[in-house]
Amino acid sequence: MNTRTTSLLLMIQGACLAAQAQAEGFPTLGRIAPGFGYYGVDYGFDDKLKVYGTVDAFASYHDSQHHSGFRLAGGGAWTNKVGLYARKGLNPDTVLELDVEEGFNVNGKALEGTWDTIGTLRLATVALRSRTLGKLEFGKTYSMGTPTYADPFLATYGSPYTYLALPAAGKGAFYLDLRPKHTLAYTSPNLNGFSIGTALSFGFDDAASQGRTVRGGGARLQYRNSRVMLLASYNLYYSDPWDDAGTSRQTANYYKSLSAFYDFGPLATSLTWQRQDVDQAGTPSTTLYTFGVMTPVGERDVLRLAVMQREVTARDKDAAGVMIGYDHFINPRWAVYGRLGLIANQRASSVTYAGTPVDQVGDNPGNVSLGMYYHF
Numbered sequence: 001m002n003t004r005t006t007s008l009l010l011m012i013q014g015a016c017l018a019a020q021a022q023a024e025g026f027p028t029l030g031r032i033a034p035g036f037g038y039y040g041v042d043y044g045f046d047d048k049l050k051v052y053g054t055v056d057a058f059a060s061y062h063d064s065q066h067h068s069g070f071r072l073a074g075g076g077a078w079t080n081k082v083g084l085y086a087r088k089g090l091n092p093d094t095v096l097e098l099d100v101e102e103g104f105n106v107n108g109k110a111l112e113g114t115w116d117t118i119g120t121l122r123l124a125t126v127a128l129r130s131r132t133l134g135k136l137e138f139g140k141t142y143s144m145g146t147p148t149y150a151d152p153f154l155a156t157y158g159s160p161y162t163y164l165a166l167p168a169a170g171k172g173a174f175y176l177d178l179r180p181k182h183t184l185a186y187t188s189p190n191l192n193g194f195s196i197g198t199a200l201s202f203g204f205d206d207a208a209s210q211g212r213t214v215r216g217g218g219a220r221l222q223y224r225n226s227r228v229m230l231l232a233s234y235n236l237y238y239s240d241p242w243d244d245a246g247t248s249r250q251t252a253n254y255y256k257s258l259s260a261f262y263d264f265g266p267l268a269t270s271l272t273w274q275r276q277d278v279d280q281a282g283t284p285s286t287t288l289y290t291f292g293v294m295t296p297v298g299e300r301d302v303l304r305l306a307v308m309q310r311e312v313t314a315r316d317k318d319a320a321g322v323m324i325g326y327d328h329f330i331n332p333r334w335a336v337y338g339r340l341g342l343i344a345n346q347r348a349s350s351v352t353y354a355g356t357p358v359d360q361v362g363d364n365p366g367n368v369s370l371g372m373y374y375h376f
Contacts, residue, residue, distance in 0.1 A: 026229075026263050028294040031302050032154075034333045034375040035078050038085040039099035039123065040142070045089050045131075051376075053082035058158065058337075058371025064352065066359040073107045073355060076158030076371045077327070077337050080104040081122060097127040097137075107157075107355060123179055134188045134195075140181045144199045144220040144233050146257040148178060150272035152292035152304040153323060153339075158369060160321035160343050161290060163353045164310045167276050168317060170283030172251025174239035176276075180215070193223050201237065211241045211250045218255070229261040252279040267295045284314040300329035316348035333375040342366040 033041060037052045058076035062068060074080050083101035090096060101123035125139035148154045151161035155178070167173040185199040200217040218235025235255040241248045257274035270292040277285045293305040308321040323341035330336070343351050347362040356365040 026261070026268050027266050028268060028296050028302055028304075031296060031300065031329065031332075032327075035154075035373070037083050037099070037101065038087075039083075039097065039101075039125070039127075042085075042087075043129075044087070045092065045095050046087070047089055048085065048087040050085045051082070052085060054078045054080060054373060054375050056080050056371065056373040058339075058369045060354065060367055060369035062354070062356040062365060062367045064356055064358050064365035065363045067357045067363075071355065073157075075105070075107070075156065076339065076354065076369055077153070077156060077325075077335075078373050078375070079122070079156060080106065083123065093131040095129050097129060098125070100124045130189075132189060134186060136184075136186050138182075138184050140179050141183050141185055142199075143176060143178065143180050143183065143201070143235065144185070144197050144218040145176050145178070145235050145255055146233065146272065146274045147231065147259070150257070150259050150270065150274070150290055150292070152270070152294050152306045153325060158339055158341075158354045158367075158371075159306070160323055160341050160351075160353045161288075161306060161308055163351050164308050164319060164321050164343070165274065165288050166286075166351075167253070167278070168284045168286045168312045168314060170278060170280065171244070172239045172242065172249070172253070172280035172283055173276075173278050174237060174251070174253045176216075176235065176237050176253070176255055180237075182215075193225050195222050196220070197222070199235075203238075211248070212238055216253075227263045227265075229259075231257070231259040233257045251283075253277070254279070267293065269293050284312050284317070286313075287311045297326075300332075302327040302329075310351070312349070314348070316346040319343055319345045319349045319351045321351075321353075334373075336370070336372045339367070339369045339371075341368075 038050055056078045057074045059072050061070050081101055081103045086098040088096045103120045103122040105118055125137050125141035127135055127137035129135040151159055153159035155162045180201040182202040182204045183199050187197040188195050197220045201215040203212050203215040216237030220233040223230045237253050238250040241250055254277045259272040261270045272290045275287045289309045291307045295303050297303050304325045306323045310319045321343045325339040327335045327337045344364045345362050350358050350361045352358045352365040354367050356367050358365055
């Protein structure tokens, strides 16, 4: 396994040290590594300045029982983005890192609106990283919540997981961004396979400035060896202020998750349980179980499968999802892909994905897509 793949594995467990040995296992990750950019993947200690990004487009056919059609869109397998990564070595064991990344939405009527409907800041962080002390970072950076790789399709626009993982509607329910703004995070060095990450987010943005200064935080414990990765996380975040009969309130949301990844060589599997509880009477809790499979095919290609079960503590609001996908790499940075997915809703549920219209509650959206992406 090459150094980039090994570093990606360390990113996945949240560690802050480059691999000290050529680890085996999880070969599929090396094939999709270029899509992650540099931050959290390239754990070198030399000086570096890189511009990177992704261009992704796809064509799809959808059918949700009462609606069907074709569409062209972007971001099905990877978010369209451009980023700037800078790294400066302070000494042989310490570096200062900076990463700014903007995502782009060109779907629907986004191009008819302002820049706010097209561009979205995905990542903006500065970090101090040490071989022996770990990594301290601040900005719009990764939380300690359920990682995107709990979904083999990386929780993208074209994945059912992205929408099945959203909290059920209700007063005080809050979606925890993968990268919360104004977050101070620390990740310990790897010690015998174990590492601990902690994060604290502050409410400096417009929506939360009327409420709590400390927006929330959490912790994650991780373990990894050559075949196994285990993760457990707990987070508490407060919702945006909302009006409750003339009183402004912020509601506590509790996020818990457990993940296990096992490499059978070359087949790798994963199982994740995640739950969101809202401290508000009448607002349902949401639980999601996700089983995933990833395997390399031939010298370059990747085959993935995800099966999901969503359970909501409200009557007839559960849903299930499945997706299978294949990526054929023309070269390590350029691939064509196919996806076939379906969400099965109970009669009071209307979860959909990839922009598929659902005209009636209880409809089951299905989607087949063909696309292409390029990482630069």
